[in-house]
Amino acid sequence: MSDASVNESQVRESLRDVNDPEIGRNLVELSMVREVRIGSDSAVRIDIELPTPAYPRRERITAAIEAVLNARLPAAGPVGVTYSWKVKGKETGGAIGLRAKNVIAIGSGKGGVGKSTVAAVLAVGLQSYGAKVGLMDADIYGPSVPHLLGVNQRPEIVEQAGPDGQVVRRISPIDADGLKLMSMGFLIAAEDPVIVRGPILHRTIQQFLQETAWGELDYLIIDLPPGTGDIALTLSQLLGLAGAVIVCTPQKLALLDAVKALNMFRKVKIPVLGIVENMSGDAFGRGGARQAAAERGVPFLGEIPMEPGIRINGDAGQIRAAIAEGSPSRSYLLHMCEQVAMQIARSLLETPSMPTLEML
Ligand SMILES: Nc1ncnc2c1ncn2[C@@H]1O[C@H](COP(=O)(O)OP(=O)(O)O)[C@@H](O)[C@H]1O
Ligand SMILES: [Mg+2]
Incomplete structure (x- = not known):
């Protein structure tokens, strides 16, 4: 040489x-x-x-x-x-046999802000980059996942070899073009009222995590129900989450909603990845959630415009169309997916203490 x-x-x-x-x-x-x-x-x-x-x-x-x-x-x-x-993760689902590298919960301080929409977009978005993704609907009383993805099948029961070689029965998740889905909506007819009480609710979430044949996942996205944090608590007792994404609308009062959600996740010891502003645009204004994030020292993960196409595609079971080429919201939605994925990558380098939460 x-x-x-x-x-x-x-x-x-x-x-x-x-x-x-x-x-x-x-x-x-x-x-x-x-x-x-x-x-x-x-x-x-x-x-x-x-x-x-x-x-x-x-x-x-x-x-x-x-x-x-x-x-x-x-x-x-x-x-x-x-x-x-190569996606890395805390891989803390091991104790319950869940092989998901990163579990991400989507929550908010109130209902109707677009949690389910954001959860579904995050799932199809991360999958579109090539990641292995699952989407779990933790809204047992008001499931949205079957509706947003346009699938309505009954899951099959499969038999698999368990950790000690014994045969275990698992629910096979619904496969929507490679995205793995589980929802109460698949287990009951749409018109049936869901009557699940506290302890059974906890048990149902556990089953969804533990007895679904998810296989190996880079990201498992969990769509949380609106409310007090019972489900978030159940999740945090079962596994270590990569973190939560808080969805807020852009109104002036966004700070109050954000604080409510931040407090809820803090109480159940789930780290917060950041805040997404959904439905930004004329009717609701713009920037309230971004400001809330800045004031609380929490990462801002992007804004999603108020865009009729998002609702129309969601209602038609075609939420994937919202991220397709030519969709007016595509760049916003993919940006949000990238920000969430990068925030997870960053948080893995940090010490286990949660600096952003200490600022509350
Ligand atoms: N960015 C958006 N633009 C237009 N409509 C939206 C947007 N985000 C959500 N929606 C619509 O708002 C309604 C509530 O959204 P959803 O995701 O079900 O909220 P949540 O799960 O918080 O109750 C749905 O009809 C949905 O299609
Ligand atoms: Mg919802």
Whole structure:
């Protein structure tokens, strides 16, 4: 090898000077440099492992790598950067046999703000990037998931090998184009009133988590019912969640709703990933939830416009159409998905204490 060539360790050393634009730490420290190869003419090929397939604008990493290598290693030939991804998580569902890397609850301080819509969009959105996703409807009295995804099937019971080799019976989730769904709506006829009382409610949620054959998931999204936090408490007793996403509308009173939701999650010890503003636009104004997030030191995860297409698609069981190309809300919805995924990636690097919640 001539003096004018570069080697792998020089490249890796230089990559310590490249900060990840989303997380603000260097690529080596973040274990994002999966492979470095030096080809003929000192061509440099680098594979970067992203913490989520929903990583926004990865070309910023490419530009930062090129800039640093050009400055630090003039002998390097052309630089090519490729990307792979691997979702990491707390994987705390192990105790109940749930193999979901990240469990995300969607909640709010009041009803009708678009929790179910946001939960469904998050699920189809993260799936559209390539992640393995499940969507669990924890609204036992008023399930929305079958309606939003346009499916109405009865789940099958399957027999699987349990941890000790014994045969266990599991409910097979409904598969909606690769997205795995579970909802009370699949288990009862739409017109049946659901009569489930406290202890049975707890048991039903546990069954949904534990006795559904979810398989391995990168993200399990849980649509919470409106209310006091009983279900959130049940969840937090069963597993460690990646966190909660709070949905708020943009009115001036958004701060009150946000605080109510923040207090609820704090009480049940579920970390808060951040706040989404839904239905922003003329009728409700704009920016109330963003301001609430700023005032409470909680990450703001994006705004979703008040857009008739979202309601129409949801009502038609076509919520996927809201994120399809050409949909006016697509960029907002995908941005929100990216922000949630990145907030999870960031929170995994933090210490287990919850700095944002101490500010309440
Ligand atoms: N961004 C939006 N633009 C227009 N309509 C929306 C939007 N978000 C939600 N909706 C509509 O608002 C209603 C309530 O939403 P939903 O997701 O069921 O709320 P929640 O689960 O909080 O009760 C639904 O009819 C839904 O289609
Ligand atoms: Mg709902």
